[in-house]
Amino acid sequence: MVSVVIYDEDRERASAVEAVLRFQDHETCRCAGPDELERAFGRGEPALALLAGDPQEAGWRAALERINRLAENLPVFLLTPQGAGRVAAESLTANVLGTLDLPLRQAQFAAALKQALSHNAQRRERMARRTGTPRLVGQSRPMKRVQKLIEQVAGTDASVLITGESGTGKEVVAQNIHALSERRNGPFVPINCGAIPAELLESELFGHEKGAFTGAITARQGRFEMAQGGTIFLDEIGDMSPNMQVKLLRVLQERTFERVGSNKSIEADVRVLAATHRDLEARIRDGDFREDLFYRLNVFPIEMPPLRDRPGDIPVLVEELTQRVEDEGRGAVSLSPATLSALTRYEWPGNVRELANLVERLAIICPYGEVVVEELPEKILREVGAEDEQADLPGGIEADAADQPAPDNGVHGAGIRAAGPPGLNGHAVAGRDGRMVEWSSGGIDLREYLGDLEQRLIREALQESDGVVAQAAKLLHLRRTTLVEKLRKYDIQRPEEA
Template sequence: MSVLLVEDDVSIAIVITAALEAEGFAVTHCQTIAERDRLLGERGFDALVTDVMLPDGNGIETIDRARVLHPLMPIIILSAQNTLDTAVRASDTGAFEYFPKPFDIDELARTVRQAAGAGKELLPDGDEPLGDGLPLVGRSVAMQSVFRMITRVLRNDLTVLILGESGTGKELVAEAVHNLGHRRAGPFIAVNTAAIPADLIESELFGHEKGAFTGAVARHVGKFEQASGGTLFLDEIGDMPMQAQTRLLRALQSGTVRRVGGREEVRLDVRIIAATNKDLEPEIAAGRFREDLYYRLNVVPIHMPPLRERRDDIEVLARHFLQLAAGEGLPRRQLSVEAGQLLARQPWRGNVRELKNVIYRLALLAREDMIDAESVQALLSPDAATAATGDDLSGGGESAAIGQGGIADAVSRWLAAERPASGTIYEAAVAAFERPLFSEVLRETGGNQLRAAQALGINRNTLRKRLSELALDPEEFTRRS
């Protein structure tokens, strides 16, 4: 089998060629679009592997010329421009796969073999080109997997479950799937299932008929029907009441809904995207979430990484939020390199939402057009001190305060000292409380994680993950015992 490799970086081309030749491919290498078109005009190849930025043009924008010559040839795109826009444009070409740089060379070789042996026609490009202004920002490795998963669900109606901590941008992912997909002409209806009273959630989702209950003075069309032809985004799905979960499962299974108090079955034409900040497996074990609904929703999981796992994106996000702030009437500011580096070292327990709030405050309060590290330090001084010392509520002073004056007094003192950003207080408080709580339980169990997880009532994997995030070593408690 033969592969045409279009890559102007010779060192990368050598590595790719060696990997493909080890898989039994005959590799022809060129460095420009003009050479690519000449070679494709002379003979056929089993697969094309091409970079995006080439000396004489854009590899994505000129894919159509290669398609004319060989419409069935699978194409794999490589790019150092690791943005969602690039991933989406690569997907819009009907490319077999998209690899952001740096990539796993063995995975690339396996993908090329799979593509070359597929022997089927790729989807034609029938969509108009998409512009800039996409909502998700980030070039980190953690975000690349998110971008790739988004591109894989744009041309189908598979149910998507977005998982991640509060403030990571789960709704932005849902909006991206809708706005970039084939349902973008339809409505996008977002529902926070945790914010609707339990006795009203069925009416809100499925609608009700006149007279169905006291106060139902007219027919009400529910969110499922409102989203017809588009996307229904069910946020905080982990907090949905059990009775509503049963109705939702029935709707997903049958493809129909029945309004409360009604007899007519309404056929659904909607894509479902759900999101939660909860680990649903412990919820299932505790009987608070239906296991069969979980598997109905978890067809395509997309994991949104917390900001601490994508520190390379923090400075980029900060500059992005400064632009958004200026567009909303706040003073136009710039960020110094030192300020960006300081922001990147913060814990950001409230994730992207907390970062955005801080940047907006900096845009409002900064005295100079250039925001420097001193300005950032002044605004984040309590958080910066916490990050520098590694102390939360587990510090000696606060732990003693809890023992002397009770939890209520300790919380009051912690709020006064930390001053978490609005909208992040809950997440920050939970993170601060978890460290001393986990330390005490591990101390009681002699570092035994299984017994600690059972005592806490959480999944062992969840405990292990949180211990890693909180930098708690169970072995320390084993040695102490």
Template sequence: MGHALIVEDDEDSARMIAALVVREGHTVVCAHSIGAARRLIAMQRPDLLLLDLHLPDGSGFDLLSDPDILADTVLVLMTGQASLETSLRALRLRAADYLVKPINPQHLKSLLSRLVAPSQLRAELAEVQEQWRKTGRFGDLIGRSPPMQRVHRQMSRVAGTAVTVFIQGESGTGKELVARGVHDLSRRRDQPFLAVNCAALSAHLIESEIFGHERGSFTGAEREHRGFFERAHGGTLFLDEVTEMPLELQAKLLRVLESGTFMRGGSAQVLQTDVRIIAATNRDAGEAVTRGKLREDLLYRLNVFPIALPPLSERGEDIQLIAESFLQDLHRADGGARCFSPAALVRLGAYHWPGNVRELRNVVQRTWVMAMGSEVTEEWLPPLGGAQLSRRREAVPPRATMTGFDETVPGVLELGGSEVVVEIGTQLAEVERRVILATYESCGRNKERTAAMLGISMKTLYNRLKEYRL
């Protein structure tokens, strides 16, 4: 049980909200102005403050001018519109959430069910930071490098709020781990965390998967289907590769972000949703807008709190730390005890890791399988670019220069120990086909790794393989 203060100038609305809060087991007092609210706070510090932004004697933000007045109070803003400005102000004030008027009782009930005191959140965050100092782990993320320390600080700052997070980074850098970490540090951590890869769903299925559909809404819809927004109610919905979402569906997502409502396919009933959105992309978001892949207005709503994930090649000391963690995971799963040789550690640190952490994990698994003794050597690690080129210079005579490849070994593109020979004058479509197929085979027909190495989305890879009849 906690003590709540409702600051709302509309007396009928204040009574309705108070009745809902009392029903959830809290004591309540109401104030209809900033002056009255200050007097009530002086008498008893509230555990929860539901604050209207438009009051007769000023803005609700005026009540928060003293940062210490509500240091251990859960702040929830009430506003007539969930605008970008409201989101940014809520972030600066570390507001737990904001409610859009007229207040939806179900949304308020869901919010009250996950109340956690700021002091408790701070204690839990301090525990996570202490674990990071000892082990290099920040939740499921591993890394001590300066770029990752910046990411950890951003996660710590945004987790306790309700604002939308937009993660940008190359494939395989751990965008879903960051989203999961933000969820686990938030007040929503006991509610569902659902992840959907927008690139892996067909254009025909993605709307139904996200918003759901009614029975009989289209051919084959034999039963009612609850989409991700319904199943993630009260929790977090992670939209990975959001730039691959069809533009007409992006408009519907924008409407959900602005109004908190949506409709199932084939239904006229408006449903309320209480879901925090975390989106991610491996594209340059600005470029995606320019190319017509992402709506500009949707980018503004998603990009309230951006987090940029660095590629593994920029994380220095983290490479060895992550590789050894993967090795320990294999120890626990399969038994035995192995370690990397000094030469292997040097090779791991020198390699450029185009597939990022995902590629590193696959490499560690492969070397674990191939290692014969207690030591994992460099034998089965990826060859370094310089060493590859020096061997190719000795073995292959010079040919005509081709822009983008090594000038001494023109027309040859190295791919994990194999090569693709392209003659001058070859059509670009054929060059693309050869490179994709060679990479696909080099990766053991692993589509995720192939897409990561080529720097393309899973959807693009699927389309190309379908075109090549694979």
């Protein structure tokens, strides 16, 4: 559902347009004169405006100019009777995206709305870049999904619950939502609910009056009051005490709060974004988190993927982080291709935060130089080193499999039939065509044979584990990220993509 302003001095015609939009469950505001636009835009910025009338009339031009002043770059579509001549280009402004025929049809408006929403998303992204909001970097499928969710929810006032492991960038998501929202000109106020003692959190959130408790020598604003007209970001909401959960729930329900030691209610004109690395549904089952608060916060959930699930984003993340280090005057550093390759095979328990710390450390160790694999921390080298030794094996098969002794082969006539290692289900793995290999026929292409064998074992492992990639990796004695890379290499469709 979006909000649409309809400007038309012909009230009957405007009513017909409004009926089409309301049938599609959109909010509408009809205006019959330029002065009425002030009241319409006072309710908040709409997604687009529909402007009908005669372009030769002064009122039509005045309305278009007023819309441009009230909401710069707001998408506008002109409503013209079917078959009427097109509006002269000199009458238009840059934010007029096109014309729609009257009577308005649902399909025609749906296409215009899609164009307007895309225009708004690009406009908000440009504004976010100007404000210096950290970019959410990544071209992988999980990150594109997160970016799309941010675009969808940013223009609303819905509460958002951002989940994911520590270091995945949950606060960056919150900052991007704020920067792309209509509250972007208001404050963005973060608070870590897990870092403040439970007995002090109420005062931090809602403020206190002078003398409210020992040590309260002056009145003080809380974070909700500081965030008026903007966004408050409640990080690590899963660590909030049960007593504070009740008080926060009341604020979310009634949109008012009181300072500690006061009985005067203050309206909470604040958008609430929350984040946690904990499994809140499990905490609800354990009685540690209120279910009603969870549903108040979880209106629009966004889950941040761990870095190990998107190794393809590591090169672009490294580029972004090294550029940030350089822009801040803390040196410059570059990574060799082999070093980048090694980083994509590391598990990254600390996620993007760990990667950012590594880039900063490398900029100190190798200022203005190229980092080679040997200069990576021992922890990373220990984890990826074994795979470096296997990199030259034909077809990428693991050394453990390649070093297995050959099975007992029988001699048949003039040649030897070489059976492959047993499959996961206990049967022998043969050549591509399913037959045993005859050495007397001229031998085999070992690289091709091992590649086929590896693909077959991967598919068997996926089948054996009911499509769970992590479980298949255990069956193959591989790390999950290694198996994901092999799925990509052989273009084997992952179960969740089927």
